[in-house]
Amino acid sequence: MRPPGPKGRPLVGNTIEYDQDRMGFLRRARAEYGDVFSFDDRTIVVFEPDLVHELLARTNGDFSSESSPVASRFDAERSAEDARLWMAARRAGWRGLNRASTQAHASRLGALFEQTVEESLGRPVDVLSMMKSFSGRATADFCLGHDAVGIPEVVEENTAALAPLAGSSQLFPEWLPSRKIARFRRAREQTLDSITDRIRRRSAEPAPEGPRDLLDVLLAVPDLTELQVQRLIRGILLAAYGVPAAAMTWTIWTLAVRPDLWDRVASEAATWNGPGIPPIAALPQTEAVVKEVLRLWPPTWLMGRTAMRPTALGEWTLRAEDQVMFSPYLVHRDPRWWPEPNEALPERWLDPTRTPRRHSYLPFGAGPRVCVGTQLGMLQLTLTTFWLARGFRVSAPAAAESRPEFHNLLVPTDFTASFQRAR
Numbered sequence: 313m314r315p316p317g318p319k320g321r322p323l324v325g326n327t328i329e330y331d332q333d334r335m336g337f338l339r340r341a342r343a344e345y346g347d348v349f350s351f352d353d354r355t356i357v358v359f360e361p362d363l364v365h366e367l368l369a370r371t372n373g374d375f376s377s378e379s380s381p382v383a384s385r386f387d388a389e390r391s392a393e394d395a396r397l398w399m400a401a402r403r404a405g406w407r408g409l410n411r412a413s414t415q416a417h418a419s420r421l422g423a424l425f426e427q428t429v430e431e432s433l434g435r436p437v438d439v440l441s442m443m444k445s446f447s448g449r450a451t452a453d454f455c456l457g458h459d460a461v462g463i464p465e466v467v468e469e470n471t472a473a474l475a476p477l478a479g480s481s482q483l484f485p486e487w488l489p490s491r492k493i494a495r496f497r498r499a500r501e502q503t504l505d506s507i508t509d510r511i512r513r514r515s516a517e518p519a520p521e522g523p524r525d526l527l528d529v530l531l532a533v534p535d536l537t538e539l540q541v542q543r544l545i546r547g548i549l550l551a552a553y554g555v556p557a558a559a560m561t562w563t564i565w566t567l568a569v570r571p572d573l574w575d576r577v578a579s580e581a582a583t584w585n586g587p588g589i590p591p592i593a594a595l596p597q598t599e600a601v602v603k604e605v606l607r608l609w610p611p612t613w614l615m616g617r618t619a620m621r622p623t624a625l626g627e628w629t630l631r632a633e634d635q636v637m638f639s640p641y642l643v644h645r646d647p648r649w650w651p652e653p654n655e656a657l658p659e660r661w662l663d664p665t666r667t668p669r670r671h672s673y674l675p676f677g678a679g680p681r682v683c684v685g686t687q688l689g690m691l692q693l694t695l696t697t698f699w700l701a702r703g704f705r706v707s708a709p710a711a712a713e714s715r716p717e718f719h720n721l722l723v724p725t726d727f728t729a730s731f732q733r734a735r
């Protein structure tokens with residue numbers, strides 16, 4: 313059985329209405345058709361948390377998370393093999409990362425943050441660009457340590473080349489003679505070549521005593537191939553560029569429009585007088601603000617999976633290659649699961665008697681392809697908020713005029729701010 317849904321226009325279906333106002337379209341469809349609807353003949357959209365969770369939990373087995381902006385025939389066998397190689401590298405990387413290398417990264421992160429803000433002090437800056445510059449450097453450092461020089465620029469170009477393709481509702485065939493596709497292919501190759509170059513350089517060096525970064529960890533695993541290491545590093549560099557930057561931008565935006573929350577995190581930051589970096593447990597208010605920002609403004613506001621074979625999800629029948637989409641943004645703002653869903657209320661994370669309904673909070677996804685950087689991302693966001701509130705003041709008089717933009721990522725439009733050192 314297929315769910316009902318808006319019929320749309322001949323040939324283009326619902327694409328035009330959707331592209332005109334993506335969130336408005338999804339909200340209207342949910343109001344009219346309920347928790348599951350058909351977007352078109354091959355795509356269903358689900359809003360129900362248990363179904364979303366089931367979809368994510370069955371990823372790699374029944375559903376593929378692979379997505380390429382340029383269309384190539386979906387090949388279930390190749391997709392399963394890619395997932396197997398990816399998962400092996402992913403597991404090895406995370407098993408091998410130890411406290412010392414994460415701690416070393418966190419201390420370099422503080423210096424990188426200081427440097428990023430320092431470069432922009434005293435003049436209005438586009439906060440998203442500033443945060444992309446920071447997260448690009450931070451992730452390159454986390455993956456490649458002292459070999460990261462030049463990598464943030466390559467990742468920036470790869471992401472910029474990907475944006476016009478990934479933001480579209482249509483897939484582009486790779487053979488299409490288009491400037492956008494040619495730029496994307498060039499950028500993709502440049503990223504892969506740059507990573508291969510770093511892998512070979514590092515492999516030629518004597519092995520360190522302990523891992524200093526992710527590349528050290530991966531090179532110490534005997535069964536991983538160069539291709540696996542290259543793909544994992546590329547996956548992380550791209551996944552941890554725009555998304556954490558958008559999350560940090562939303563955090564700064566929230567603190568700008570809610571001075572009471574700024575005061576709360578600034579007071580907490582001022583109480584820390586230990587040496588070095590505070591543990592997250594010492595920053596409960598800051599962590600609660602970050603969690604609430606990720607609930608209200610999850611950068612990955614729309615996600616999807618492809619059925620690898622004929623299957624079912626709940627009572628709905630799916631054919632091979634059907635798509636299933638869902639929006640963490642809408643799950644996070646559903647009044648059935650979240651009282652006062654549109655209000656920023658960090659208190660909800662501090663009251664142990666108020667646990668969220670299961671599967672209703674997914675800023676990092678769930679299941680076997682849950683974000684690999686969940687802990688690292690929370691650490692980076694909480695610490696940067698701490699460093700910001702402790703060391704700086706932010707002035708953003710027009711913040712309330714920024715609007716959410718639902719394209720590739722959820723970001724605030726035209727959000728500028730000036731940063732000053734706190735006295």
Ligand code: HEM
Pocket residue numbers: 377402451547548551552555556559606611612615616674675676677678680681682683684685686688689690692693
């Ligand atoms: C605020 C910070 C972050 C948020 C909100 C976030 C969110 C997400 C989400 C929602 C997914 C799942 C996408 C899907 O299932 O289709 C994901 C995947 C991923 N994230 Fe993050 N992320 C963050 C930070 C990071 C960081 C710091 C890293 C670096 C280690 C990272 C690396 C990845 C990777 C490699 C994947 C793909 C995992 C896989 O397919 O196995 N993310 N992220």
